[in-house]
Amino acid sequence: MYKYDAIDRQLINERVAQFGDQVRRWKAGELSDDEFRPLRLQNGLYIQRHAPMFRIAVPYGMMNSAQLRTLAKVARKYDRGYGHFTTRHNLQLNWPKVEDVPAILAELAEVEMHAIQTSGNCLRNITTDQFAGVAADEIIDPRPLAEIMRQWTTFHPEFAFLPRKFKIAISGTQEDRAVTWFHDIGLHLKQVDGQVGFTVIVGGGLGRTPIRGEIVRDFLPWQDILSYCEAILRVYNRYGRRDNAYKARIKILVQALGVDAFREQVEAEWAHGRGGPMTITQAEYDRVAAHFTAPAYETVGAIDLPADKAFQRWLERNTHAHKAAGYAAVTLSLKQHGVAPGDITSDQMEAVADLADRYSFGELRISHEQNIILADVKKSELFEVWEKAKAAGLATPNIGLLTGIICCPGGDFCDLANAKSIPIATAIQARFDDLDYLFDIGDIDLNISGCMNACGHHHVGHIGVLGVDKNNDEFYQVTLGGRQGNDAKLGKVIGPSFSANEMPDAVEKIIKVYLENRHADERFLDTFDRIGIDPFKNRVYEGRAHGKAKNAEVEAA
Structure with a gap:
């Protein structure tokens, strides 16, 4: 993984000192709360419902064991002994003191970590596939280009105050696992006639107005990706709305102009920078790519694993297919039943760091599904990894199953939330706690968001749950048929919302309709696409008088 050079270290250390002085001035009354707000946001510090929330960057989801041990130490020393991994790969601390954040940043800097651009209207963390570099279906390793883009976006002076936050995702595999269709810019690496380049997607996003992005360039040579993205951002920065935060994302601009007119604007802007100093040279690519060479894989023979x-x-x-024979990628589940999805204790962080050192060359990944990946595990050592992961509460076999829920912190923590998310997740996990039943149900994604900002990616869940406010009471709207991947789609709202107590029953009825109607080897989405939404809707609302009682959220949809 990428290692800081002298310039990186100087940059981060100066930022730590700068924020330390800003906190001092705020405490002394030299900066008002309004003046301090953009400064703390630029360092990943929010004020949430009960306490500050501090977001730490994990660029494109890669981390080493020393960094994870530092996160464990920081969570134990400055917080309540746990953290929360988000759908953007980042780690959030929910209870730090504002006064402690400069000290936290200093400790993070020692292991080449920071909180830069984890909030604010700027270029956010670049994300990619959690199996990048090892995926069996990989066309091109996206990590070197993700790192080049990270360096380009960091402290970019022109894009520090965009109309709204801006997110970029890169996929280098046959199957898109980076939700690229729902990012401000989504990038698909591809090879055409031996040439490497990108399909460029613009204007995707979830949130209040979910939109699947549109292709603005089917093939862009990889050398031009910075100059082309800069052209996109300049058009957005110039024409994106700043008068209405709900209409400020680039997706609204693309829809307002139309993709063809937007493309014309981008191409005209790009004409000024194409072939200029923003062009990535082979030498620069090679310099960065040298940090992402394959580890020293061993030749592994045939393996007999226990039949337990x-x-x-x-x-x-x-476990997941690996491009190197005799190896597998392992997902450590942060979806243990009864625990908030994505949460991990300091003790568990240290256990994962030990596993990474012993079994995966000291490196690990964070997925947007809020799990941890050991990317390079010998198949002969899988049983040992399983035993140790199980002892740490990290071996729940529910990846891709109903209880492997993606879930935002919701109303238990977030000021923006309309409803709580975590209690709904734990109630559904409790209802479906039978592993035999879960395995019989098979592949199904259930995603929960506590508000329209969609941090839980509910729009792309096979079953999506959205918390809504009805007369100061918490209710939950259900969507079906959403999906990520190459055939990414938004889910469809099935009807009026449910109370918290009704949610487990509603999910169970949906599952029963699927099981009653599926053909052999048919997944939930296959059945849904074949029979449509009506059988699910009819069963869920069977015997429930709803008539015209459609809440405002449904009408808006």
Whole structure:
């Protein structure tokens, strides 16, 4: 993974000192709360419902064991001994003191970590596939280009105050696992006639107005990606709305202009920078790519793994094909039933760091599904990894199953939330706590968001749950048929919302309709696409008088 050079270290250390002085001035009354607000946001510090929330960057989801041990130490020393991994790969601390954040930043800097651009109307963390570099279906490793883009976006003076936050995702595999269709810019690496380049997608996003992005360039040579993205951002920065935060994202601009007119604007802007100093040279690519060379894989022969049923279940759900023979990628589940999805304790962080050192060359990944990946595990050592992960509460075999829920912190923490998310997740997990039943149901994604900002990606869940406010009471709207991947689609609202107590029953009825109607080897989405939404809707609302009682959120949809 990428290592800081002298310039990186100087940059980060100066930023730590700068924010330390800003906090001092705020405490002394030299900066008002309004003056301090943009400064703290630029350092990943929010004020949430009960306490500050501090967001730490994990660029394109890669981390080493020393960094994770530092996060464990920071969470124990300055917080309540745990953190929360988000759908943007980042780690959030929910209870730090504002006065402690400069000290936290200093400790993070020692292991080449920071909180830069984890909030604010700027270029956010670049994300990619959690199996980048090892995926069996990889066309091109996206990490070197993701790192080049990270360096380009960091402290970019022209784009520090965009109309709204801006997110970029890169996929280098046959199957898109980076939700690229729903980012401000989504990039698909591809090879055409031996040439490497990108399909460029613009204007995707979830949130209040969910939109699937549109292709503005089918093939862009990789050398031009910075200059072309800069052209996109200049058009957005010039014409994006600043009078209405709900209409300020680039997706609204693309829809307002139309993709063809938007493309014309971008191409005209790009004409000024194409072939200029923003062009990535082969030498620069090689310099960065040298940090992402394959580890020293060993030749591994045939392996006989134990036939233990629990272990075999874990193998089926939590291990993934690897491009190197004799190796597998392992997903450590942060979806243990009864625990908030994405949460991890300091003790667990240290256990994962030990596993990474012993079994995965000291490196690990964070996925946007809020799990941790050991990317390079020998198949001969999988049983040992499973036993140790199980002892740490990290081996729940529910990856891709109903209880492997993506979930935002919701109303338990977030000031923006309309409803709580975590209690709904734990109630559904409790209802579907039978592993035999979960495995029979098969592949299904359930995503929960506590508000329209969609941090839980509910729009692309096979089953999506959105918290809404009805007369100061918490209710939940359900969507079906959403999906990420190459065939990414937004879910469809099934009807009026449910109370918190009704949610487990509603999900169970949806699952029963699927099981009653599926053909052999048919997944939930296959059945949904074949029979449509009506059978699910009819069963869920069977016996429930709703008539015209459609809440405002449904009408708006």
